[in-house]
Amino acid sequence: MRDRAQPVYMIGVAAELCGVHPQTLRQYERLGLVKPARVGTKNRLYSEEDIERVRRIQRLTQDMGVNLAGVELVLKLLDEMDEIRLDFERQFADYVREAEVRMQAYLSNSKAPIRRDEPLLPVPRIKLRKTPKF
DSSP states (O other), X not given: OOOTTSOOEEXXXXXXXXXXXXXXXXXXXXXXXXXXXXXXXXXXXEOHHHHHHHHHHHIIIIISOOOHHHHHHHHHHHHHHHXXXXXXXXXXXXXHHHHHHHHHHHHHTOOSOOOSSSOSSOOOOOOOOOOOOO
């Protein structure tokens, strides 16, 4: 399976996949809404993530009537939400590991019976919702 962040599509193919003109992709790049990889100084390569981002821009502008300045703000907020979610997941996993170690240390010094078929610290299976698709 290919990495979704790997740049593979030339601008013409990317434009066709997104249903836009190549000039539209160039404008989005000038505005900082999408950042394709560069091969040399002229060729742009777009990844699957870039294609999805352009499609999201199209939905925001065409279906929801958001102007490009608003799109920039929405995308920035969505990116920040993704970063916060990932940071929370990392911190929560660290907490669980640390709590397991502490509980194990406590129980190893205790005479209390422990169940070996369950985790020492029951942790709810929290599924965070992904960023909404616009």
